[in-house]
Each structure stands twice: as structure tokens, then as C-alpha cells.
Amino acid sequence: MSTVPIPTLPVSKRISRWFGRNLIRIYAVLGFTYLFVPVFYTIAFSFNNAGKSNLVWKGFTLSNWANPCGAPDVCAALGNSLKIGVIATTAATILGTLIAFAIGRHRFRGRATTNLLIFLPMATPEVVLGSSLLAMFLAFRINPGVWPTVAAHVMFCISFVVVTVKARIASLDPRLEQAAMDLYANERETFRRVTLPLVMPGIAGAALLAFSLSFDDFIITNFNSGTMNTFPKFVYTSAARGIPAQANVIGSSMFLIALVIVAAGQLVNRKKAR
Amino acid sequence: MAFLQSAVTRAGTFTGRKGRLPYLLLLPGMLWLFTFFILPIINLAGTSTQTPVLGGDTGQYVQTFRLANYIDAFNAARPQFARSFIYAFLATLLALAISYPLAYAIAFRSGRFKNILLVLVVAPFFTSFLLRTVAWKQILGEEGFVVPTLRALHIIGPQATLTASALAVVTGMTYNFLPFMTLPLYASLERIDPRTLEASNDLYANGITTFRKVTFPLSMPGVVAGTLLTFIPAAGDYVNAAILGNPNTTMIGNVIDSRFFRIVDYPTAAALSFMLMAAILILVTIYIRRSGTDELV
Numbered sequence A: 001m002s003t004v005p006i007p008t009l010p011v012s013k014r015i016s017r018w019f020g021r022n023l024i025r026i027y028a029v030l031g032f033t034y035l036f037v038p039v040f041y042t043i044a045f046s047f048n049n050a051g052k053s054n055l056v057w058k059g060f061t062l063s064n065w066a067n068p069c070g071a072p073d074v075c076a077a078l079g080n081s082l083k084i085g086v087i088a089t090t091a092a093t094i095l096g097t098l099i100a101f102a103i104g105r106h107r108f109r110g111r112a113t114t115n116l117l118i119f120l121p122m123a124t125p126e127v128v129l130g131s132s133l134l135a136m137f138l139a140f141r142i143n144p145g146v147w148p149t150v151a152a153h154v155m156f157c158i159s160f161v162v163v164t165v166k167a168r169i170a171s172l173d174p175r176l177e178q179a180a181m182d183l184y185a186n187e188r189e190t191f192r193r194v195t196l197p198l199v200m201p202g203i204a205g206a207a208l209l210a211f212s213l214s215f216d217d218f219i220i221t222n223f224n225s226g227t228m229n230t231f232p233k234f235v236y237t238s239a240a241r242g243i244p245a246q247a248n249v250i251g252s253s254m255f256l257i258a259l260v261i262v263a264a265g266q267l268v269n270r271k272k273a274r
Numbered sequence B: 001m002a003f004l005q006s007a008v009t010r011a012g013t014f015t016g017r018k019g020r021l022p023y024l025l026l027l028p029g030m031l032w033l034f035t036f037f038i039l040p041i042i043n044l045a046g047t048s049t050q051t052p053v054l055g056g057d058t059g060q061y062v063q064t065f066r067l068a069n070y071i072d073a074f075n076a077a078r079p080q081f082a083r084s085f086i087y088a089f090l091a092t093l094l095a096l097a098i099s100y101p102l103a104y105a106i107a108f109r110s111g112r113f114k115n116i117l118l119v120l121v122v123a124p125f126f127t128s129f130l131l132r133t134v135a136w137k138q139i140l141g142e143e144g145f146v147v148p149t150l151r152a153l154h155i156i157g158p159q160a161t162l163t164a165s166a167l168a169v170v171t172g173m174t175y176n177f178l179p180f181m182t183l184p185l186y187a188s189l190e191r192i193d194p195r196t197l198e199a200s201n202d203l204y205a206n207g208i209t210t211f212r213k214v215t216f217p218l219s220m221p222g223v224v225a226g227t228l229l230t231f232i233p234a235a236g237d238y239v240n241a242a243i244l245g246n247p248n249t250t251m252i253g254n255v256i257d258s259r260f261f262r263i264v265d266y267p268t269a270a271a272l273s274f275m276l277m278a279a280i281l282i283l284v285t286i287y288i289r290r291s292g293t294d295e296l297v
Helices: A012-049 A076-105 A112-123 A124-141 A148-171 A174-182 A187-218 A219-224 A231-239 A243-272 B002-011 B019-046 B068-076 B078-109 B109-128 B128-142 B147-150 B166-176 B178-190 B194-202 B206-216 B222-234 B240-243 B250-261 B264-289
Strands: B050-052 B061-063
Touching: A012 B078, A076 A112, A076 A187, A076 A243, A076 B019, A112 A148, A112 A219, A112 B019, A112 B222, A124 A148, A124 A219, A124 B019, A124 B222, A148 A187, A148 A219, A148 A231, A148 B019, A148 B078, A148 B222, A148 B240, A174 A187, A174 B078, A174 B206, A187 A219, A187 B002, A187 B050, A219 A231, A219 B206, A219 B250, A243 B109, A243 B128, B019 B147, B019 B264, B068 B078, B068 B109, B068 B222, B068 B264, B078 B109, B078 B147, B078 B166, B078 B178, B078 B250, B078 B264, B109 B128, B128 B147, B128 B166, B128 B240, B147 B178, B147 B264, B194 B206, B194 B222, B206 B222, B222 B250, B222 B264, B240 B250, B250 B264
Parallel strands: none
Antiparallel strands: B050 B061
16 A cells, blocks of 8 residues: 555555554455355356255256246246236336335424334344234234235335435525526426436336345245245255255356346436546 | 424425316326325234134134234244344344445545446345345355365364254345445445544544544434344245254244244234334334434434
């Protein structure tokens, strides 16, 4: 790094000084290593020539990537997860954004109660959310399956959408809207041409978060999906006898797709900033 | 806290732009939360005091308002309750110890790499939660690199293993909930005005004093939010215990799950869920009051 060696100091002192100065960086490198070891494992074992039980390294192959649906049920489970994720994300993003605008842009009676009702689902453990919903569905003789799962996912995603979009609304410069009004835009035009475009990155981020929460959810889904399989359920049930490498292919792909989406978002932001 | 705010709002800044509009915006989402969050919780309270139908099939229960269900359920699951809170507490502490320097480095020392590093912190969590947990099973297993290394260094005996243990469960929980800790920490550290740190320096505080008296107190909202967002899901989790643990490391989530699905004992499962939720809400309220960050709620 930028250390200028001081000749009068003994080597051991210099080394300890270097450590002192770069401690936080060394720590960060260690931290990132820790973060990425399981990712490395997941990706590496997607190339494992493992057959049925993918616990031990047996040799390199591309066949899992060439045939991601090769293991029984894995693609059906993935399809269900994607379908539920898309429906739940759409509904939760719309409902949550409306609430965020109400809280972020208006003062009204019951605002604090609303905030509390948004906060509570996030402060409730998933196992409670999942079991209470199933108990209610059973009491009303509704069979668990796709739609009860979607209803549950929308419910736990709404709060996260509200929090994300609300933060974006709060960070807006009010002078931009005032400027639009000064230029004779009415309230509706101001909202459509100024406010909404400015909040849009927040809404997009919230949708991305909602989708990843829904797609990755296991506990609530396990309670309310009945016999329908999802990708996390598939991994959980096959974990005992060893998951097929195709599951790792799907996990690795999700990782890469998410990275591409985030990178694209950053590029768009940078272009806009210019 | 939140109720106090509402009183203030009512008395003071009641601007009331377009009287009905906010309620129209709220209605659909709030209706959804009421139907699929509040109603189930109320229903759960009802289920928790039911007793089996005499001579009925398994899974048939009738309301008898038997509050002793709670005592029975608690006594049956006392070790799992204790374990849930101990494991969640340890995982939260470890996550804080790992995340704080990481968030600090990204907020203050990363320069133009800030955005990239921030993405990299979250990126591992785009691989599935369950795949990550299975990956830890492999890393800590016989074929992973950790066990042979520790054996070669004589840190653990030649027969010792790491999987199917409390250590593995806590390791998995720490890892899996890490972004919930790192992101709020980063957000609050990033908001600190660097001039306050310079001012502390100018007043002859050394690095450690500056951190203790300025940086850390200013990052408190992030610490509170992060520890809550880690502790709550960790206390209710049963996936890590199921995949990385053994029968002696089961948590309250495992009990609720098996009462529901394997034993079809809905009242006990409901009573346990209720007690878990109540315990967490009480802890959270005390914690938020103690740390003086009421604006979180």
C-alpha cells in the first residue's frame, strides 16, 4: 500500500505498523472470503459429476448445465417458484407502493397504527406467520396449495415493499415537485412526470427484493403449499439424501442473473446521473 | 412510542391534503394484511385453547378455553425454547462482530469501489437460502476443508466432527442472516458526517476514543435495526437446525413444525407459536426502549 518504509524502524515494528494501518482492510478481505466460500461451493458442485448424491467431489462435468432439468421434479418445482414469485411480487409491489405513498405523502389519523401494522409482520417469526395462516385456512376448509401460498407471500412482501419505497419517497428533494408546480404543472401532472419517475428506482428495488424473498421462502411456503413443490421445498426434502447437482445449477444461475440485474441497474443509474 | 406519535400528529401537524385519498391508498394493502396476518393471529389464539374431541379422529379439536394448554406446551418444549433464544443470541452477536468491520470498511475505506463492494456483500444471498445451508454442511463435513485442517493443526481430535452439532447450527444461522445485519449497519455508518470524526480528531481524541465516543454511538440505529432483523428470524428458524443439527439441537421452530405436521397437535403448535411471538415482541420492545431508538417503529 502507500507505506513509505522508515529505515530507522526494525522490521518487526514496520510489520506491526502496517498491520495496524491496514487492519480494517485485512478484516474486509477475510470477511468477503467467508461470504463467498459457500457460494464457491454451490457453483463448484454444479459442475460435479456426482450422479444422485452431490455431497462429495467426483470430477468435473458440464452435463448438469447442459441438462438442468435432468433431475426428476426439479424444473417443475422451479416453475412453481417462479410463477408464485411473479404473481406475489406484482401484487405486493402495487399494494405496498400505494401504502408507501399514503404514509410518505400524507398526514392522516391512524398513521402510527398503520406504521405498526406494517412493522409487525417483519417482527413476527416466519414459523408463526406460516402456522397461523395454515390454521386459518384449515378452519375455513381451504386446502393449502398455490393460491394460499400466493396470499401468504403477498402478505410478508408488502411490509418490505412499503419500507423500501417509503425510504425513496423520503429522500426526494421537495424542491423538484415545487419547481414543477411553479411551472404550472397541476398535481396530477407533477405526480406523473416528476414524482413517479423519481420514485421508480425505489419501486424497482422493492420489486426485486419482494421477488427474492418470495422465491427463496421456505418456512411459510412449507406450511401453506400442501403437496405443491417449490424450489426451496425441493432442496429441503432432498437435502437428507443429497441434492442433485441440477439444484446447484439453478442456484448458481439465480446468483448470476441477480448479479447481471444489479449491474444493469447500476449502469442505468450512472447514465442518468450524467 | 408509536401511539405517542399519533397523538402528536393529531394535535399538531394535521395538514390533511385531500381528506380521503390516503385512506383509499391504504385500503387494499391494509385489507390484505388484516385478512392474512391479523385474522390468522386471532384465529391462532382461538386454536391455542382447544382440546381434542372425545372419541374423535386425530386433528379434530373443540374450543374449551383451556389455558393450561400454554403451561403444558411450555413444559414440553422448555429446552427448545431456551436453545432458540441462546442460538439466536449467539448468531446475532457473531453476525454483529463480522458485519460491523465489513460495513465500516465499505462506508469509510472503499473509495470508488463502494458500490461494487456493497453489491458483493449482498450477492451471496441470491443463491438459495437452502443451498447455502447445504453448502455449510459440505464445508463442515468430513469431505470439506475445515475438518482436515483443524485435525492437522491438532485443534480438534482425529475423531471429532463439526456437522450435526450446535456449532454448525449457529454457524449456519450467522451466515444466513448476515445481510440483515450488514445493510442497516452500512446505512447508518454511511450517514455519519465525516466532519464529526475530524472534529473528534481535532479535539485530540485518538482512533479508539473517536470510535467509542463518536462513530459507534452515531451508528446505534443501524446496530439496533441489524440485531433485530437478525435475531427475529434466527429465533424462529428451524431450517438450520434441521439440516446442520442433531436431535439435541432442535429449536422451537422444529417443535412447532412437527406438532403441526407429524403429530397434528394444532393447539400445542398454536400455543407455542403464540408464546414465541409474545416473547420476541416483549424482548424487541424492551430492547428498543433501552437503546433509545424509538423512531424505528
